[in-house]
Amino acid sequence: MSTKRLRSSTEVLRSQSSQSTTDGSTQSDSSSLREVSVTIDVADDFDLAKSICSYGFFVLAPNKWCPPPPSLSTDHGVFKRPLRYGEKGQHVCDVTLTMGQGTIDVSVATSCPLDDGHLGEIKQQICRMCRVSFPIDSWWSLHSEAKSLGFGRLFRSPTLWEDMVKTITVCNVHWKRTCIMNRLLCDKVSSHMGSFPSPSDVLKFSPEWLQRECNLGYRATRLYKLASAFTDGTIDVAWWEHSDRTQQEVWDACLSLNGFGPFATNNVLQLMGFLETFPYDSETVRHFRECHKVIGSLADITKKAKQHYAKYAPYQFVAYWFELWKGYQQKDGVDADRWEEGNAALVISCPQQQQQQQQEVRDVVNEAKRVKRGRQ
Structure with missing residues (x-):
């Protein structure tokens, strides 16, 4: 299509x-x-x-x-x-x-x-x-349940840059902190407050400042180096997104970047449309333990997951994400398209943490609004 x-x-x-x-x-x-x-x-x-x-x-x-x-x-x-x-x-x-x-x-x-x-x-x-x-018809021909629910087009960012930054912010961290980091980047770093910062915006600040003011931790250096790669031509977006580019070529280019290991590289690939990739992590281990009664290390689960989703090629990631997303909605009790700001921001949190985390997210949002009023 x-x-x-x-x-x-x-x-x-x-x-x-x-x-x-x-x-x-x-x-x-x-x-x-x-x-x-x-x-x-x-x-x-x-x-x-x-x-x-x-x-x-x-x-x-x-x-x-x-x-x-x-x-x-x-x-x-x-x-x-x-x-x-x-x-x-x-x-x-x-x-x-x-x-x-x-x-x-x-x-x-x-x-x-x-x-x-x-x-x-x-x-x-x-x-x-x-x-x-x-090509949603092709995917739906492999997964009738997904078709019945209209599931298949997975949201992504408007640019490769934003997708790569957001991928950095989801690595080795709880979801609530991912939400906070992205909010602070938009409100403290962007030259157009509230919008997603450009690579040039990021380079106006030191990694130390980004770490301190945007709650990025070790990710601050990775973000700074990524912004440098976008501005100095190391990352040529036209090359990366060219229709002739192969999955292996993008894999090699992404894996060579600072801070992009196998998980982050696989995630960037699926965001670019290479949906045969396997960005598996601790969520995969949890999902297979709870839903497929399979217990093992990440390496063990990765092997099992590849076998489990092979029948959905070339849309293995969509099939995997369908199962995860369905589980998140069941835990929340509300379909994602009905999520309000509070439950949406906390959907991947453990139930016993949600009340505390909800207040933390509200505090960050309120502080950002206060800062914005002060700058107007």
């Missing part, structure tokens, strides 16, 4: 005003706003709520899913976030996504420059997040 034609946009231009900063980025003037409405044609089987609420990254800053009231179907859910665009991500806009009739309806609001080229970039980022071009 291929991505359908991106439809033309209509726009309402109130006024446009922006100021350039010393680093070339554009500082938005909130008193002037350009609003643009665009639509992206999607397949009849596309479901925005199920595409967004399918993978843990959707609850990480700066993503925000707003479920509808219980009386309405999830077709009325709304997804919001800032997107960076333009050369080196120097511009920012706020996008709001809703489900239309065979379309994703998008509202773009910005005080930064915005032309047709920028709109094309924004649309492509949205298509990447929602995996609009994923």
Whole structure:
């Protein structure tokens, strides 16, 4: 299944005003706003709520899913976030996504420059997040239960950079801290507060500052080196994402980066669309112990898991994640597309930790709001 034609946009231009900063980025003037409405044609089987609420990254800053009231179907859910665009991500806009009739309806609001080229970039980022071009019929032919639940398009970030950063923040850490790290990166590091920071934003700060102020721990050095790789050309996004690139080539390139071991590399691969990969970790061990009654080391479980999911090739990761995601929803008692901010942020936490962790997450969110008010 291929991505359908991106439809033309209509726009309402109130006024446009922006100021350039010393680093070339554009500082938005909130008193002037350009609003643009665009639509992206999607397949009849596309479901925005199920595409967004399918993978843990959707609850990480700066993503925000707003479920509808219980009386309405999830077709009325709304997804919001800032997107960076333009050369080196120097511009920012706020996008709001809703489900239309065979379309994703998008509202773009910005005080930064915005032309047709920028709109094309924004649309492509949205298509990447929602995996609009994923061949879901092929996957569903292998997994009837997933088809009955509309599951298959796994949410990801709008850019490879953001996916790789988020992968760093999920390694060897509890989920609640992953949530906190991403929130602090958006609120303390980004040159457009609240948006995801660009590589250039990260390089304005030392690893020591990032470690202290963003609760990154040892990941601060890895993040700093990753940002350097994106800015100095070590990571050529066009090369990485070229359609001719093989899984082995990307595996070798990613594994050579500081901080990217087998788990992180496998996770980056699945986020890029190589779904035969195996980013297995302690969650895999827990899942197989609880759901498949298999006990053993990570190496033992990895071998068993590869055998278990082999029949779903080339979508082994989707099959694995379907089982995990179904388990998270059962533990929470609510389908992911109905998650509010509180339970969404804590879905992977142990039940006995949730009350304490919920308060910690609220404290971070409230502090970020206080800092934002002080900077306005």
